[in-house]
Amino acid sequence: DAGVTQSPTHLIKTRGQQVTLRCSPKSGHDTVSWYQQALGQGPQFIFQYYEEEERQRGNFPDRFSGHQFPNYSSELNVNALLLGDSALYLCASRAGRNEKLFFGSGTQLSVL
């Protein structure tokens, strides 16, 4: 049983560019959320998708947007990249109202 899978694992971009990160949830999971983990910090909630709609959003600007597809997979898009967007981006999934959140290995984004 595959867990949460994310692609790519590493990415290097320059300031002002746009990036798309992808996530496939664990089998049987229908809810996907995204977190940003800066160096030395805990993961910070970006937003959550359920039934292809954004259900909740953390304190992140509109440059961060997302999408969930009918097969429950998800994308995170970041526009107009800033140096401060350099971080590990984690995707997590859960099944229904189960309290346990399962995380992928993340995408390490470096903005130069």
Next chain:
Amino acid sequence: DQQVKQNSPSLSVQEGRISILNCDYTNSMFDYFLWYKKYPAEGPTFLISISSIKDKNEDGRFTVFLNKSAKHLSLHIVPSQPGDSAVYFCAAVETYSGAGSYQLTFGKGTKLSVIP
């Protein structure tokens, strides 16, 4: 304003001894708490959790204690093993904050080193 705090950035423990990792929270609406373990270059792995209606939950070598009045929880690992060396994150969630919403709030983590 940090709602979940892990005040010890690091902890070193001898193999076989007990490891105690602490976590404090400020939001009284949090009703479910989780501990995650993270190795370098990997995502956080779920370890153990506890509901606010309980004060203790045990799973093998891992036990989580919750003191609601003090807004404090702790993770005990007994006995500690070298493979337990990792960063441990405490997370909290308000499970009834709204339809479909589920937002974990994490602490900054504690790096545990278990010395052979």
